[in-house]
Amino acid sequence: MAFNDLLGPADTIASVLVPVAVPGAYTYRVPAGETVVPGTIVKVPLGSREVLGAVWDVEPDTGIDPKKLKYISRVYTHARPIDADLRRFVDWVANWTLAPPGMVLRMVLRSEEALEPEAPVAGVRWVSGRQPDRKTPARARVLDILGDGLAWTKTGLAHAAGVSASVIDGLLAQEVLEVIEMPAAPPPPQPQIDYSRVALTPAQQVAADGICGCFEKGPSVSLIDGVTGSGKTEVYFEAIAEALRRGKQALVLVPEIALTEQFLRRFEQRFGTYPAEWHSEITPKTRVRVWRGVANGEVRVVIGARSSLFLPFLDLGLIVVDEEHDTAFKQDDRVSYSARDMAVVRGHLSGFPVVLASATPSIESRVNADQGRYLRFLLPDRASGAALPDLQAIDMRVEGPERGRWIAPALLSAIRHVFAEGDQTLLFLNRRGYAPLTLCRTCGHRFQCPHCSAWLVEHRFQKRLVCHHCGHFEKVPDTCPSCSSKDTLAACGPGVERVAEEVADLFPQARTLVLSSDIQGGPDRLRREMKIVEEGGADIVIGTQLVAKGHNFPKMKLVGVIDADLGLAHGDPRAAEKTFQLLAQVTGRAGRVTGGGRGFLQTYAPDQPVIRALLSADRDAFYAAEIDARRAAGLPPFGRLVAIVVSGPDKGLAEAYARAVLRSAPPAQDLTILGPAEAALAMVRGRHRYRLLALAPRRFDLQAYIRAWLSAAPRPVKGLRLQVDVDPQHFL
DNA sequence: AGCACGCCGACT
DNA sequence: GTCGGCGTGCTC
Numbered sequence: 239m240a241f242n243d244l245l246g247p248a249d250t251i252a253s254v255l256v257p258v259a260v261p262g263a264y265t266y267r268v269p270a271g272e273t274v275v276p277g278t279i280v281k282v283p284l285g286s287r288e289v290l291g292a293v294w295d296v297e298p299d300t301g302i303d304p305k306k307l308k309y310i311s312r313v314y315t316h317a318r319p320i321d322a323d324l325r326r327f328v329d330w331v332a333n334w335t336l337a338p339p340g341m342v343l344r345m346v347l348r349s350e351e352a353l354e355p356e357a358p359v360a361g362v363r364w365v366s367g368r369q370p371d372r373k374t375p376a377r378a379r380v381l382d383i384l385g386d387g388l389a390w391t392k393t394g395l396a397h398a399a400g401v402s403a404s405v406i407d408g409l410l411a412q413e414v415l416e417v418i419e420m421p422a423a424p425p426p427p428q429p430q431i432d433y434s435r436v437a438l439t440p441a442q443q444v445a446a447d448g449i450c451g452c453f454e455k456g457p458s459v460s461l462i463d464g465v466t467g468s469g470k471t472e473v474y475f476e477a478i479a480e481a482l483r484r485g486k487q488a489l490v491l492v493p494e495i496a497l498t499e500q501f502l503r504r505f506e507q508r509f510g511t512y513p514a515e516w517h518s519e520i521t522p523k524t525r526v527r528v529w530r531g532v533a534n535g536e537v538r539v540v541i542g543a544r545s546s547l548f549l550p551f552l553d554l555g556l557i558v559v560d561e562e563h564d565t566a567f568k569q570d571d572r573v574s575y576s577a578r579d580m581a582v583v584r585g586h587l588s589g590f591p592v593v594l595a596s597a598t599p600s601i602e603s604r605v606n607a608d609q610g611r612y613l614r615f616l617l618p619d620r621a622s623g624a625a626l627p628d629l630q631a632i633d634m635r636v637e638g639p640e641r642g643r644w645i646a647p648a649l650l651s652a653i654r655h656v657f658a659e660g661d662q663t664l665l666f667l668n669r670r671g672y673a674p675l676t677l678c679r680t681c682g683h684r685f686q687c688p689h690c691s692a693w694l695v696e697h698r699f700q701k702r703l704v705c706h707h708c709g710h711f712e713k714v715p716d717t718c719p720s721c722s723s724k725d726t727l728a729a730c731g732p733g734v735e736r737v738a739e740e741v742a743d744l745f746p747q748a749r750t751l752v753l754s755s756d757i758q759g760g761p762d763r764l765r766r767e768m769k770i771v772e773e774g775g776a777d778i779v780i781g782t783q784l785v786a787k788g789h790n791f792p793k794m795k796l797v798g799v800i801d802a803d804l805g806l807a808h809g810d811p812r813a814a815e816k817t818f819q820l821l822a823q824v825t826g827r828a829g830r831v832t833g834g835g836r837g838f839l840q841t842y843a844p845d846q847p848v849i850r851a852l853l854s855a856d857r858d859a860f861y862a863a864e865i866d867a868r869r870a871a872g873l874p875p876f877g878r879l880v881a882i883v884v885s886g887p888d889k890g891l892a893e894a895y896a897r898a899v900l901r902s903a904p905p906a907q908d909l910t911i912l913g914p915a916e917a918a919l920a921m922v923r924g925r926h927r928y929r930l931l932a933l934a935p936r937r938f939d940l941q942a943y944i945r946a947w948l949s950a951a952p953r954p955v956k957g958l959r960l961q962v963d964v965d966p967q968h969f970l
Numbered sequence: 971a972g973c974a975c976g977c978c979g980a981c982t
Numbered sequence: 983g984t985c986g987g988c989g990t991g992c993t994c
Binding site: 253254256258260263264265266282283284285286287289300302303306307308 | 980981
Binding site: 258287 | 983985986
């Protein structure tokens with residue numbers, strides 16, 4: 239102690255962001271002989287453990303008692319310090335999302351192992367001239383491979399020679415082979431800019447040229463707005479090629495891992511090699527390799543989930559956000575952020591182009607483009623020349639099926655036709671299970687979730703009633719729990735299982751397949767089934783939104799939407815937008831490759847704007863109508879929508895708190911509370927969440943406002959979480 | 971008494 | 983986010 243005090247005043251101090259939920263950086267002493275700069279990655283003692291952190295400031299002004307300061311326990315000299323751009327990004331995201339900066343930094347430091355210097359690989363080599371005592375065939379094969387004098391890894395050699403590792407061990411024991419240190423793993427193969435260029439359509443060429451022209455101009459956002467099959471990927475591949483040409487790295491964000499496989503193949507066709515992948519499912523080894531490669535610049539292109547935004551790129555020059563409208567870009571737990579919006583921010587901070595691509599852009603991106611903040615490139619036709627599917631509505635009030643059936647006669651005859659031709663049909667219903675509601679015919683009892691207020695959905699295959707909100711499930715009873723009568727429970731409405739039952743009844747000879755997220759057997763099974771559909775091994779597919787994304791189904795000629803109104807009923811202000819996006823994606827599957835596709839939308843309200851927009855393929859009209867509708871409802875079309883999510887065990891407290899935040903201290907009058915919306919009350923793993931929607935004026939600094947409110951709160955608020963959901967365009 | 975479990979605050 | 987402290991309540 240006395241020793242430390244003596245040395246203390248001479249020590250350098252540094253503020254370090256630690257990966258815990260504290261409001262700011264902590265201060266540590268820098269051990270004598272070590273140098274740190276802003277961004278240096280370090281290990282520091284925190285409480286009873288050691289944690290990773292990063293130096294955020296050197297020699298900060300702090301009022302902390304110097305006696306309290308501990309020493310940085312390790313400086314990662316081999317890892318490149320986090321550069322100024324990424325540090326600014328971390329701070330920006332922390333401020334925007336009201337998250338502690340250390341928690342944002344945690345997303346950067348995702349692989350502790352990657353910070354260690356790369357370990358040399360042990361290899362084996364033939365000691366020239368040496369021969370084994372007996373030359374068995376296995377030994378001969380090994381020596382044959384090693385004949386050129388090059389070193390191999392033990393496992394690699396065993397594999398190549400088709401022998402077990404013990405053969406090599408035997409040769410090592412006789413000192414015919416020797417162990418040497420090989421240089422660490424060679425750099426990954428580089429994408430070749432001109433490996434295989436495809437001819438672009440005129441519209442694609444205009445878009446590609448426009449985006450490539452942005453690289454000179456500093457920050458920019460381009461929206462590629464193209465119908466399904468219009469070749470958005472080819473366009474942004476040209477942007478990637480341009481980034482590579484300029485020696486920059488590129489990042490492609492996709493909403494789900496499921497979409498990467500097809501992307502990897504297409505990338506390989508264009509650039510001759512695979513890009514690096516980054517998402518939660520990659521192996522720890524790959525994680526280390528990619529993190530290092532991104533940091534040292536050997537990895538040129540990454541495709542990844544939202545977390546790849548926080549990778550420490552050496553020189554990032556382009557971000558592409560594919561399917562930009564997809565809500566999977568929003569992270570809801572821990573630091574809650576929208577990866578699409580934060581991609582725009584990262585591009586802005588570092589001064590490079592960002593490309594958003596979608597067949598059904600989000601309203602906010604459309605408005606940003608309309609108002610000139612984004613460039614917009616329209617791809618109105620399919621690149622293959624195939625015609626868009628011919629869509630029509632079926633008015634269920636006048637031409638619906640008989641009671642207890644869900645497929646209308648018009649759709650039915652179309653399925654018959656397509657089936658007879660040997661082509662595929664997709665029946666789309668975004669509802670898992672057999673029936674969304676079960677009731678007792680005698681007393682009218684309805685099965686409801688004991689935790690949420692949602693109806694329990696019958697899953698007949700599993701013989702369960704399941705809450706799709708919180709995951710609660712129970713056995714299907716024989717008798718009504720309310721009136722005890724036997725065999726009086728009636729299933730109301732369809733789920734995919736029930737539609738599949740109807741299909742099996744109507745088309746006993748057809749090969750049918752149900753694709754929904756609750757199929758048993760994990761992601762492998764799902765991949766296999768997708769492949770079956772892709773290769774034409776199923777005639778009629780009944781699927782939930784799982785089938786809306788990614789995969790190409792070349793034989794799919796007909797898409798029937800069983801309930802096009804589903805999802806429009808609730809109080810979600812984005813319901814129409816989401817339904818439009820989902821149904822456009824789903825119906826776009828029909829005839830995507832070959833053309834000649836047809837689609838049917840079963841609806842009880844064929845005149846509503848969503849249906850009309852889908853039928854006329856006039857998307858502009860839909861966007862205009864939707865923007866008007868939001869204005870009329872007092873909602874902004876985009877941009878100033880603020881959702882304050884407060885979570886905690888007590889709904890009443892959460893609501894009161896959310897309202898108080900928005901109403902208390904000035905300038906609260908600048909905010910308009912719109913009331914609870916979008917999942918007003920949900921149960922997420924046993925925790926209630928309450929979401930309050932409000933409007934903030936364009937330049938209103940909501941973050942500063944909420945922080946001020948929190949510090950002025952009469953009593954500390956516990957157990958509650960805040961989340962701000964705003965399009966940041968206006969704030970850049 | 972001894973310990974499993976859950977809540978709460980501290981962590982530089 | 984994670985740990986340790988301390989309270990409650992139950993048992994080999």
